[in-house]
Amino acid sequence: MADVTMLDAINMGLRTEMAADSNVVLLGEDIGVNGGVFRATAGLQNTFGKQRVIDTPLSETLIAGMAIGMAAEGLKPVVEIQFMGFIYATFDQIINHASRLRNRTRGRLTCPLVLRAPFGGGIHAPEHHSESTEALLAHIPGLRVVIPSSPSRAYGLLLAAIRDPDPVIFLEPKRIYRMFKQQVQDNAEALPLDVCFVLTEGTDVTLVSWGAMIHETLAAAEQLATNGINAEVIDVATIKPLDMNTILESVAKTGHCVIVHEAAKTCGVGAEIAAQLAEQGLMSLFAPVERVTGFDTVMPLFKLEQKYMPSVVRIIAAVTRSLKNA
């Protein structure tokens, strides 16, 4: 058992799976000699060699396309895109090919790749480095979109993503890469995909979030508890496909739901959760669903980024509004 950051946990997961499965290869920009701009792949090229930990030229379209060709040939490529702001160059490959290769060939060719990218704001990064655009990918049939929120879930979910026989977009909330440490056992045990994790149980309100915002959501839940409000906090973790059952069960118990995400509000994943609650959970609700999200604006440069991102104060205000309708 080691006390590790999320970055350490990702590195540990990659190392463990590369040692266990010679088909796993890593490719991306600056991931080999340099160990990645965030050091997620540090030391792996030394252990597994230049052929399996591939420093690619600066070509995101190439990287994504290559991973598809490799995956169809039976390798298990794990791609790193340096920042989510540079992921859009891969969309032709991911949307037109990776997500549908199994379907269009009726299972003849498959695409077991993982595409990792750090995302989200809060680290004073330059322009184009701080957006949260996970909903773009969650819209695409055939993909899985997975977002860890702690070192242990990063380790377990990453192993699951690499072992999954279909393409997985693995988005890493970089604000919490080094924020806190956690005991993680390097036991090669994966966590399940396609399910939410209930982080704290409660009876008064359901707080639904994922990624770095889990941190603020848990902090809000703690403050609410001091006022005698018991919040149930759900980490969605896999935003595509979405495990609504866990959310519906919770809302059936609490009657109140606040969704928290860093991404812009309109057509965010919160909109999908709210829509499904309206379809399947309306009778459980005592109050309208609240969304605490980033604004429908361009992600500001870092001087204003804290104003953009949902805060504990905004989450508590939303919970208070919701509970007024009790």
Next chain:
Amino acid sequence: MLDYEGNLLDTNIPDIANNQQQLIKLYQSMVSTRLFDKKATLLQRRGQLGTYSSSLGQEAIGATIGCLMHDEDVLFNYYREYAAQFMRGVKMSEILLYWGGNEQGMNFQKARHDFPICIPIASQVPQAVGAAYAMQLRKQQRVAVCVLGDGATSKGDFYEAINAAGIWNLPIIFVINNNRWAISLPQDKQTHAQTLAQKAIAAGIAGEQVDGNDTIALYCRLKKALEKARSGAGATIIEALTYRLCDHTTADDASHYRNQQEVQENWHYEPIQRLKYYLIKQGYWSNADEEKLYSQSQEKVETAVKEYLNTPEQSPESMFDYLYETLPDTLVEQRNSIMVKEPK
């Protein structure tokens, strides 16, 4: 190497020029592909097929690629080199199923590693690089063969891919079918480069131009590039010059943008008659052979059409059945809903 009347111009005669069996195989493939094209276009006009892209006038490129590739190689094809696919065992009925709107047409029963036809231009090129990388990593004696059109060489995917093929010295060949027209855009508006082959220079790999309507020249150059890739000596771009005698697809009318006289002139250079003249001059081919070939090929095409038309439609729930290896729980309800029979 061959002039338009089928005379061998080169004094240094390559082996293939005297290989009757192989030349006839190539000729048969080209003829049956042309008959297939004609039939597919007809089916589209009759409403029995969706949009179809013909390979009329460009058959030598596909036939030669298909003839020279090994079974274990992998083909990354765009939407014209049917002759290559047929040579590799893809069924004519599968191609018809694809253009007829049935995904089963991409579930090839042979050539199981080959990628299906690629529609988004040049996106198959990085994928081919990935496959070639996997082959090299596993020390396999295999080659990735990537075919693309002239328009594709203007896309970033192409540059990114050839650049990487050079860096890693990959077992890959890029065959550019330069049929002079990318839908309505002629080559001089596609690029100011004198040739497309010269784009290889920027990637530090070999590049050469060949007459894509000259089967013997094509065969020599492709064979050399394939052997080079297989031996670990790296990538080659081969620009095969040909001409699109057809419209872009059945949804296109090239008379809007292309001079009909240019098309007529190019019929003079098309690959099938050129090879036929040569075969006859060599004494490899007779009128009787020709008649037999046409009737047999026509029969093959008709059999494929029957197979295509008699293939049962897929069930609606098949939309869900190949989306993931295991259908996520969240999609079970959607799948069930499509299986409910609507009331009459």
